[in-house]
Amino acid sequence: MPTSPTRVDAHAAASSSALDPNLLAPRDALYGSAVSAAWGARKRRERARSSDRRRKGQFKKLLWFKQPFPDNYTDERTFLDHLQRNPRLQPYEFWSLMTDATVIVQHVASVAIFCCCFVAIYLERVSPISVVSWASFGTFLAWVLWDYWMVQEEARATSSLTGKSQEKPKQPNDNIAGSDEAEDPSAGKEQPTIGNSPYPPNVDPVSSLSPRNQQRLATARSALLIYAALLGLSPILKSLTKSTTSDSIWAMSSWLLFTNVAFFDYGSGSGAHLPASISTNSALMASTVLASRLPSTTHVFSLTLFSIEVFGLFPLFRRQLRAKSRNGNIALTVALVTTAAGAVFATLTGGGRGAWIAGVILGSIVTFFAMGICSWWLIGLQKYKNEIYGPWDPARPIIRRHWD
Amino acid sequence: MPYNIAMVSDNFYPQPGGVESHIYQLSSKLINRGHKVIVITHAFKGRKGVRYLTNGLKVYYVPFWTVYRETTFPTVFSFFPIFRNIVIREQIEIVHGHASLSNLCNEAILHARTMGLYTVFTDHSLFGFADAGSILTNKLLKFTLSDVDHVICVSHTCKENCVLRASLDPLMVSVIPNAVVAENFRPLSHHSSDPRRNNVPGPPQPLGPDDTITIVAIMRLFYNKGVDLLIAAIPRVLASHPNVRFIVAGTGPKAIDLEQMIETNVLQDRILLLGAVRHEEVRDVMVQGHIFLNPSLTEAFGTVIVEAASCGLYVVCTRVGGVPEVLPNHMTEFAAPEEDDIVAATGRAIAKLREGKVRTDLFHGQVKQMYSWTDVAGRTERVYDGVVGAVGSEDFYGGDAAHGHPGVRSFALIDRLKRYYGCGIWAGKLFCLCAVVDYLLFIILEIFAPRSRIDICRNWPKKVLGRGEVKTTDMAEEAEAILRKRDMRRRGSE
Structure with missing residues (x-):
């Protein structure tokens, strides 16, 4: 009452x-x-x-x-x-938050897979050649998919460009942006998309090959270059931190991988700009440091190539996949989480199919609930949001930009 | 009842600015009303010690370490010994701080409360709530203002902002606008020597369609003054109105953008850039124009548009901050802070002037009626009366609302600590600690530098006339007094 x-x-x-x-x-x-x-x-x-x-x-x-x-x-x-409270508040939705959380989960899972692969190689449970072969095969498949997307996009761009070509026949800005990205070696293998430019960089317009094929050739060339360079560098990398004690190596590589996870570019832009360089650099540094604990040059070469694939190229692919296909993104997340959870359990318990299956089940459940709880928590925190706006705030000038 | 008042702020002459002139004008008008006013500020380059300004306004330039743009380093306690000395020497009763970003003002209010003096604070600016800098400033302001007797804001928007920032009771915040010295902002055709023309202005003379209309913009060229809007709007206004030209005065980091705009659009013959202009010369620039354009993005009061109206200019301004409160509608054309709207508003203003609809020749007299420093001083005096308790709290806080307001705030340490404690979970405790340390410092100072050893200084000679008006005594005596003071100072330095 x-x-x-x-x-x-x-x-x-x-x-x-x-x-x-x-x-x-x-x-x-x-x-x-x-x-x-x-x-x-x-x-x-x-x-x-x-x-x-x-x-x-x-x-x-x-x-x-x-x-x-x-x-x-x-x-x-x-x-x-004139007081306004939270005028631009957009309430979060649970499932969209969950899909956004997959970005983080995917990256953490790929780092975990890398660590498990290193442990397996280090303990000589798995041959390094098989690891890097499977990874390279995966990268190749991903590249084929990427290439297919690029062809699609180009077709769309040319169709829209012919419509626009009366007004703007030339777009000098695009070419400049394209050549910037082409200079980056790690982007060489999977050539980033060059929006709606009719002539991508490193394409010779007088060649007999089609521009697309020329680009494929360039990609293959730079892949070969990286492969050869790594092969040559491997002996040096192997002995680079050999004199450092193992304790320091483990500590250093853990910190470097933490840095990688912390500074990774989780932004949702669909453009293929590179992830934050500090993150990629620290991951490659971690793999270099770890490589010195391996017994042979072949091991070192395999691990370094694998790390380039995991930390350099895989994020680009994931970003593109997220932009292109929602289901593909979810499928990739599930695959990565199950693999990572299984691998971590198998590594920790010392192997066996049972440990793997238990890890898959337990890891997936834990990951799913962690994502759910965090999303729900974030939604719950929204009620503490109290932004105050009023006439005392500096006005935001609205200016029409005209280029003439 | 005359008071001994100390104005404290980091901002004072020789540095130019709005707060500076506010303090000076208010002080001199308060002196005219019979009060004793001193100004305490930090030492500027080449200016340290005590100076006298017109009318016996005494200024203490206290040596203090300045960190950034004439702002002193916030040390919370280090100002206390010299502040106490000055306040006892001058027998100050009311400490009046100005400008929320002034460290000297914040410290002075804290120490004054510790010493049992009445405090008043004037806020001159607006702050947001979003960015980290504002949050820190607001917390500091809350510290200072949780134990202040009264707050004065320059506009209603400023009052709302201040009440929210410092969680104040709105009844202890007064709105007293700035003012202009109308005599310094006379229009060109105005002859103050001929009183008949003052009262009976001739018929309005509309501008013909071929007469050139000059638009004046005077501002420091910073982002928050809306220079981007100005740069975007000028070429469009000039393109659509053939007989229009611009005069832009002021300097700042955005000057280069302005010059670039002129170069790109080849408008050298229609835009006159004057560069930096001293405050005394502002009037001479303004009277060359017909329209004043002020595209500011944030403004607590907007003294400059009052000055422009006083010079007989039609004002086009953005509807931000306290600007809409300042001038009546027949003197202004408001625009949203958007390029298109500013162009449209300027167009409307030009059309109205060409039709002769606006009696800009009457503006000066009207502005003179609206804003005067004498009026500001009178209203400030009422605040002092209320703070001290000379006006009953019934009258001061209005009706019977005074129930929750004891006329005078208690100086007991425990009451002060209660007020500070409510400032926040962690901040409240920190503020209490500061207040307690300040009190201990006060006791230590009382023991080691007792009041009996501090000289009481002589007041500037003055004679009280009827009606509370005060005039200084005759010139000879005044000059004698100055000589005597000089003598004393010379003796002191020897």
């Missing part, structure tokens, strides 16, 4: 304040505290007073004429009437 007395009291308060604003209302007694009572009484008195004043004349928020009010008069009707 808590509601009905309150309502009665509110009525009583209203009537009593109408009678005499100086008296405390029963509602004030209900709240008990003297402070709130005084406050409530004062509030009502103010209201009574402001209605008093209204008879004298309307208060206006203007400074240029003298008003029949004292300087510290606060008009309840107009005070803070």
